[in-house]
Amino acid sequence: MVNESPTFSPLYRQIKNLILQGLESGEWRPGEPIPSETELATRFNVSQGTVRKAIDEMAAENLLLRRQGKGTFVATHSDPRAFFRFLRLVALDGSVEPSVSVPLECWRAKAGQEAVRVLHVQLGDPIIIVRRLLQFSGKPVVVDEIYLRGDVFEGLSLEVLKEHQGSLYTLFESKFGVRMIRAEERVRAIPADHASAELLGVAEGTPLLSVERVCFTYGDKPVEWRRGIYSTVEHCYFNELN
Amino acid sequence: MVNESPTFSPLYRQIKNLILQGLESGEWRPGEPIPSETELATRFNVSQGTVRKAIDEMAAENLLLRRQGKGTFVATHSDPRAFFRFLRLVALDGSVEPSVSVPLECWRAKAGQEAVRVLHVQLGDPIIIVRRLLQFSGKPVVVDEIYLRGDVFEGLSLEVLKEHQGSLYTLFESKFGVRMIRAEERVRAIPADHASAELLGVAEGTPLLSVERVCFTYGDKPVEWRRGIYSTVEHCYFNELN
DNA sequence: GAGTGGTCTAGACCACTGC
DNA sequence: CAGTGGTCTAGACCACTCG
Numbered sequence: 001m002v003n004e005s006p007t008f009s010p011l012y013r014q015i016k017n018l019i020l021q022g023l024e025s026g027e028w029r030p031g032e033p034i035p036s037e038t039e040l041a042t043r044f045n046v047s048q049g050t051v052r053k054a055i056d057e058m059a060a061e062n063l064l065l066r067r068q069g070k071g072t073f074v075a076t077h078s079d080p081r082a083f084f085r086f087l088r089l090v091a092l093d094g095s096v097e098p099s100v101s102v103p104l105e106c107w108r109a110k111a112g113q114e115a116v117r118v119l120h121v122q123l124g125d126p127i128i129i130v131r132r133l134l135q136f137s138g139k140p141v142v143v144d145e146i147y148l149r150g151d152v153f154e155g156l157s158l159e160v161l162k163e164h165q166g167s168l169y170t171l172f173e174s175k176f177g178v179r180m181i182r183a184e185e186r187v188r189a190i191p192a193d194h195a196s197a198e199l200l201g202v203a204e205g206t207p208l209l210s211v212e213r214v215c216f217t218y219g220d221k222p223v224e225w226r227r228g229i230y231s232t233v234e235h236c237y238f239n240e241l242n
Numbered sequence: 243m244v245n246e247s248p249t250f251s252p253l254y255r256q257i258k259n260l261i262l263q264g265l266e267s268g269e270w271r272p273g274e275p276i277p278s279e280t281e282l283a284t285r286f287n288v289s290q291g292t293v294r295k296a297i298d299e300m301a302a303e304n305l306l307l308r309r310q311g312k313g314t315f316v317a318t319h320s321d322p323r324a325f326f327r328f329l330r331l332v333a334l335d336g337s338v339e340p341s342v343s344v345p346l347e348c349w350r351a352k353a354g355q356e357a358v359r360v361l362h363v364q365l366g367d368p369i370i371i372v373r374r375l376l377q378f379s380g381k382p383v384v385v386d387e388i389y390l391r392g393d394v395f396e397g398l399s400l401e402v403l404k405e406h407q408g409s410l411y412t413l414f415e416s417k418f419g420v421r422m423i424r425a426e427e428r429v430r431a432i433p434a435d436h437a438s439a440e441l442l443g444v445a446e447g448t449p450l451l452s453v454e455r456v457c458f459t460y461g462d463k464p465v466e467w468r469r470g471i472y473s474t475v476e477h478c479y480f481n482e483l484n
Numbered sequence: 485g486a487g488t489g490g491t492c493t494a495g496a497c498c499a500c501t502g503c
Numbered sequence: 504c505a506g507t508g509g510t511c512t513a514g515a516c517c518a519c520t521c522g
Contacts, residue, residue, distance in 0.1 A: 069519030207431035207449035311500035
């Protein structure tokens with residue numbers, strides 16, 4: 001169990017990778033429990049403390065969720081606590097309203113330069129584009145244009161989107177087995193164009209937020225790129241800095 | 243060492259609070275090392291592992307910085323790695339340019355309703371207001387208006403600001419003993435008014451980011467409120483979601 | 485009560501830093 | 504070389520959940 005190589009990697013990190021493999025391979029699916037610490041310890045021939053440290057790190061990265069007395073579970077976006085993990089939008093008056101997703105369009109296309117650069121696909125590879133509206137207490141607040149890898153989300157259609165309840169990421173988990181781990185957002189201020197102005201109910205030229213998001217699944221593989229146009233008339237983009 | 247109260251608090255968290263007290267009281271100042279784990283363990287009559295767990299949490303919260311072989315240090319904003327911790331601004335082309343802070347004005351005032359609400363001071367209490375410009379590679383990108391508690395930052399003046407090299411938060415640490423721990427930001431899109439347009443070199447009405455930040459020191463005490471007006475012509479607000 | 489994660493300990497050894 | 508943090512172990516006991 002000793003590692004004398006120049007690129008030293010502690011045992012618990014090797015264990016972490018083994019557990020990660022289980023997640024990637026689908027051995028344990030989102031929401032399901034993984035084996036207990038003692039069970040994993042005997043399986044991997046290490047002490048419980050080492051497994052514990054591996055799980056600690058993964059829980060800190062929101063990959064696993066520990067629940068004392070019950071077990072350790074694969075994190076899922078359908079957990080209500082995870083809903084605002086990727087949606088940093090709050091009402092100016094502090095009220096918390098549930099959001100409703102209204103799918104507008106969904107069509108297939110071939111990857112252009114932008115998709116190639118961000119999604120790591122080849123030029124002309126199939127991609128899927130979704131346009132949808134996000135409403136808070138009945139009012140439209142966000143217009144999203146979402147680019148997805150066609151190979152990963154094969155079968156996605158407007159009908160599927162309309163049938164589904166809940167956030168897009170729960171749909172991606174349950175129907176396509178894709179779990180979003182991490183995302184990067186780039187925010188800029190832009191004037192409302194004609195289409196966005198109409199959809200969001202603001203005057204053309206009104207300053208809006210352009211929020212570009214790249215979303216990664218296991219292995220830091222980018223699978224979604226989206227641009228959201230946020231109206232900040234009654235909401236704002238909220239961020240906590242630590 | 244047993245705790246049978248209904249509000250159970252593990253030992254390592256009590257140790258954490260003791261170390262926190264040392265930070266708040268200034269027993270160890272930013273950049274300085276705290277005593278070694280074994281030393282703290284004997285001082286607090288617990289095992290090294292318990293001290294370790296306390297320090298682990300504080301390192302995760304960016305309160306302490308561990309350096310193998312050297313010791314554990316009080317985190318500081320003058321560490322270059324911490325520079326972009328609170329400034330989520332990157333160039334669109336990905337280049338990393340150092341920023342220069344240009345103080346414009348600094349005056350004393352009495353707290354209005356906004357300051358009362360955010361900074362938890364009394365109406366009419368002394369506050370200090372700073373206006374400054376942030377330049378990247380010579381170009382103005384951010385105009386900041388900064389509201390500070392007068393009791394905490396007594397003695398701050400335009401001269402002091404102009405003399406100082408480095409970020410504002412390093413000045414706050416070295417001259418006023420105030421360390422910023424955590425911040426909240428609220429981002430909205432607004433049109434450039436006349437003054438901002440002139441300072442940032444954009445046309446009046448250009449969409450800009452309004453970034454309001456509340457900054458907290460130990461004990462979650464708010465000591466700074468600022469509104470930054472960001473030009474997103476060549477930069478964007480970057481955020482990583484985990 | 486059995487099983488889970490959570491805490492605490494004591495001790496051994498490894499990796500890194502600086503004298 | 505001594506001193507620091509980093510890893511790993513084995514074992515005891517506590518707190519929580521559920522049947």
